Amino acid sequence: MAIRNIVKMGDSVLRKNSKPVENFDEKLWQLLDDMKQTLDKIQGLGLSAVQVGVLKQVIIIDYEDQFLEIINPKILATSGSCYDNEGCLSVVGFRGIVERPETIDLEYFDRFGNKKSIHAEGYFARVFFHEIDHLYGVLFCDKMIRRVSGDE
Numbered sequence: 001m002a003i004r005n006i007v008k009m010g011d012s013v014l015r016k017n018s019k020p021v022e023n024f025d026e027k028l029w030q031l032l033d034d035m036k037q038t039l040d041k042i043q044g045l046g047l048s049a050v051q052v053g054v055l056k057q058v059i060i061i062d063y064e065d066q067f068l069e070i071i072n073p074k075i076l077a078t079s080g081s082c083y084d085n086e087g088c089l090s091v092v093g094f095r096g097i098v099e100r101p102e103t104i105d106l107e108y109f110d111r112f113g114n115k116k117s118i119h120a121e122g123y124f125a126r127v128f129f130h131e132i133d134h135l136y137g138v139l140f141c142d143k144m145i146r147r148v149s150g151d152e
């Protein structure tokens with residue numbers, strides 16, 4: 001395993017679309033293991049492969065007691081609307097208030113290519129929306145209604 005560098009805003013790779021994973025092989029597992037080691041070190045809630053420079057639809061989420069590996073996510077349904085404070089490991093120095101749906105129903109694949117689904121609400125759902133945006137080149141600051149300092 002290896003800690004990978006986090007790509008920062010300003011790097012054009014963050015604006016590109018990530019491609020679906022086709023091979024659930026050792027190369028994917030290495031990427032996932034490296035992403036976990038990287039996220040553990042910086043204690044983030046989530047990380048997308050594009051943030052380590054890999055344009056694949058691969059996300060990891062470490063939220064409270066849940067650790068999830070999300071591959072080729074597809075949003076099935078959302079509901080509601082809420083505002084909260086978000087930051088990003090690729091955006092240094094500020095956070096922002098972003099509107100997101102309150103709930104998400106998501107279909108995805110695990111590292112072995114098994115199809116899974118999950119329902120999430122509140123801030124847990126927010127982490128999914130934030131990470132899925134990364135797969136389409138979108139950053140939270142594109143959507144924020146107000147910028148807040150890094151400490152808020």
Ligand code: CO
Nearest residue numbers: 087088089090
């Ligand atoms: Co982010």
